[in-house]
Amino acid sequence: MNDTKKERLSFRQAMAYSRRGFAIWWRTAPEILIAAAVQRAVDALAPYLPLYFTARLVNAIAGGGEPGQVWTMLGWLLASTAAVAAIRAGVNCWDETMRHAHQFPAWNRIFFEKLLSMDFCDVDDPKNQALFTQIQQARQWSGWGLNKLYMRFSDAVGAVFRILGAIALSVSLFTLPVPAGSPLAWLNSPLCLAGMAALLVGSVALSGALSNKASSYWASYDGAAGNRGFSFFYFVAMRDRWRGTDIRTYAQDKFLEDAGKKDMGGETSFGPDSSIGRAGRGPMGLCAAAAQGMSQAFIGVIYLFAALKALGGAFGVGSVTQYVGALAGLAQGFTALLEIVGELRANAEYLKSTYEFLDIPNQMYQGSLTTEKRNDRKYEIEFRDVSFKYPGTDAWALRHVSMKFDVGERLAVVGENGSGKTTFIKLLCRLYDPTEGEILLNGIDIRKYRYDNYLALFSVVFQDFKLLSQPLGANVAAAEGYDRSRAEKCLKKAGFGPRLEELPKGLDTCLYREFEDDGVEVSGGEAQKIALARVLYQDAPFIVLDEPTAALDPEAEAEVYTKFNDIVEDKTAIYISHRLSSCRFCDEIAVFDHGQVVQQGTHDNLVEAQGKYQALWEAQAQYYQKSEE
Numbered sequence: 001m002n003d004t005k006k007e008r009l010s011f012r013q014a015m016a017y018s019r020r021g022f023a024i025w026w027r028t029a030p031e032i033l034i035a036a037a038v039q040r041a042v043d044a045l046a047p048y049l050p051l052y053f054t055a056r057l058v059n060a061i062a063g064g065g066e067p068g069q070v071w072t073m074l075g076w077l078l079a080s081t082a083a084v085a086a087i088r089a090g091v092n093c094w095d096e097t098m099r100h101a102h103q104f105p106a107w108n109r110i111f112f113e114k115l116l117s118m119d120f121c122d123v124d125d126p127k128n129q130a131l132f133t134q135i136q137q138a139r140q141w142s143g144w145g146l147n148k149l150y151m152r153f154s155d156a157v158g159a160v161f162r163i164l165g166a167i168a169l170s171v172s173l174f175t176l177p178v179p180a181g182s183p184l185a186w187l188n189s190p191l192c193l194a195g196m197a198a199l200l201v202g203s204v205a206l207s208g209a210l211s212n213k214a215s216s217y218w219a220s221y222d223g224a225a226g227n228r229g230f231s232f233f234y235f236v237a238m239r240d241r242w243r244g245t246d247i248r249t250y251a252q253d254k255f256l257e258d259a260g261k262k263d264m265g266g267e268t269s270f271g272p273d274s275s276i277g278r279a280g281r282g283p284m285g286l287c288a289a290a291a292q293g294m295s296q297a298f299i300g301v302i303y304l305f306a307a308l309k310a311l312g313g314a315f316g317v318g319s320v321t322q323y324v325g326a327l328a329g330l331a332q333g334f335t336a337l338l339e340i341v342g343e344l345r346a347n348a349e350y351l352k353s354t355y356e357f358l359d360i361p362n363q364m365y366q367g368s369l370t371t372e373k374r375n376d377r378k379y380e381i382e383f384r385d386v387s388f389k390y391p392g393t394d395a396w397a398l399r400h401v402s403m404k405f406d407v408g409e410r411l412a413v414v415g416e417n418g419s420g421k422t423t424f425i426k427l428l429c430r431l432y433d434p435t436e437g438e439i440l441l442n443g444i445d446i447r448k449y450r451y452d453n454y455l456a457l458f459s460v461v462f463q464d465f466k467l468l469s470q471p472l473g474a475n476v477a478a479a480e481g482y483d484r485s486r487a488e489k490c491l492k493k494a495g496f497g498p499r500l501e502e503l504p505k506g507l508d509t510c511l512y513r514e515f516e517d518d519g520v521e522v523s524g525g526e527a528q529k530i531a532l533a534r535v536l537y538q539d540a541p542f543i544v545l546d547e548p549t550a551a552l553d554p555e556a557e558a559e560v561y562t563k564f565n566d567i568v569e570d571k572t573a574i575y576i577s578h579r580l581s582s583c584r585f586c587d588e589i590a591v592f593d594h595g596q597v598v599q600q601g602t603h604d605n606l607v608e609a610q611g612k613y614q615a616l617w618e619a620q621a622q623y624y625q626k627s628e629e
Helices: 011-028 030-045 048-062 067-117 126-142 146-175 190-220 224-239 241-249 252-264 275-281 283-311 318-358 421-428 451-455 472-477 484-493 497-502 524-538 554-562 564-568 603-608 612-628
Strands: 380-388 398-406 410-415 436-441 458-461 542-546 572-576 588-593 596-601
Touching (some): 030 146, 048 067, 048 318, 067 126, 190 318, 380 421, 398 421, 398 436, 410 421, 410 612, 421 542, 421 572, 458 524, 472 524, 484 497, 524 542, 596 603
Parallel strands (some): 410 572, 458 542
Antiparallel strands (some): 380 398
16 A cells, blocks of 8 residues: 555545546547446346246246246246347447447547647656656556546446346335235334345445445555556566567576566565555455455345245245345445445546646647748748756756857757757757747747747657658658658658668558568668658758768768758758768858857868867867878
């Protein structure tokens, strides 16, 4: 169990959280709620029809009825059993299909739509990433959160219909009297009937309370951390092909196995010595056993009451089966409802985290101006005394950056790691807003433009770009429908032409083998060329390249540099690189150091001037000089 004490939500708050969760499910995937409700209703009522005809058949046999009556009841029993089985099979298949087709995608859609609509600075915030991970782990750990609502909704529907069916079949147990003069006529006493009702209420309440107490141990136990460790050590690390070379080279399999065993036996995991293991052998197990014991004891009393009334002549002996089955279902239905209410209250704590994430507000100003659709592509970007610090830190990532560049220029951004280069790009693309100062597009603060319009001005290859396991052409166009000739032209322009000619399916060749057995594995350099082709396909006025040739061999890199002007044409190219020799073709170089632009100029001017650029140049050049010597 968690040692951290949390203030428990009130019943009213818990139910309000649950209602909101049901509304989210209904908006996102109503079909799975409808299918689940129908399936649970049929499943709950299904046993009662054969039970009714079984009682009639036994009564006919025990009462010495006519053979025709016995055969009729037998026919109804067989027909009802077959019909119920067919209907259950049909709705079960429907529910399974809906659940597998929509439940997980719907859960993903709820959160992924939120992630895609959030300000990037909030997505990038480690606190929000940790919150989302917590939500995912709670779901994987025991279905807590929105997933629990879906599961318990269907259980609640089943419990309600089980209760309704039980009432319909058991009401005659209390209304049919034992004939007067029978020694058991006292069973007709209102006091006896009230006692049975009190026993029903008491056993249901006590069984439900004990069951909720057992569930509370499980609900309050934080198994997410152990589940995260289990998932990593036994699934991700062992079968992730990207980790495979290191695991084999350094024989990490034994290390991972030992680490996993240690984690599984720890306080936050699932081993027998963990807190949940001790609770299972102690109070949690005792409460669960006592709850089941109460239910069985109540069924025993019902058996006795129904058997005595049958013995007294109130009804046939076959009806005993009907009443016992019905009242057992009634007790189980009420107990299930109490358990569901208790579990929904426990689940509210997880829903609180879910809504905390879903309710993260967008704080970046959304302008209304549209960017100009200029045929001459005359755009001017200006950083005017821009300073920036990341949320949650007092350290300045950028400080008093001022620069201006026009479309058609080639700007190189260089500097040591942590000097502010990537932050500069994030601000330029408006993934973040400046803490101080402003960024202007054609003299207008970029915050006044529509975000999607402004973002469409940029094509970016980030250092950690990703390609999808989809056809090559779709990767280039970032869309399923695309201009094939244009995609092919962009690939050739990016230097991927020779490899493209080798692919048997051309643009239809799937990258990687997650979905297609004949998918191709591309090297890091080939992936980088595809990413560059994607930039060219978008045909935006600004191209931003973050280490675009880091994975290329020297010849391929030299080819990119030689053809760079032909590749970017009349677009502005902002180029981040650690290889200063690649900056020679740029019109201007901005040298970053500790979040500030300390030098600006051409390569020839900067390499001759005393300063940061010259120091970086000489640090790299000395290795080539030594090699030549």
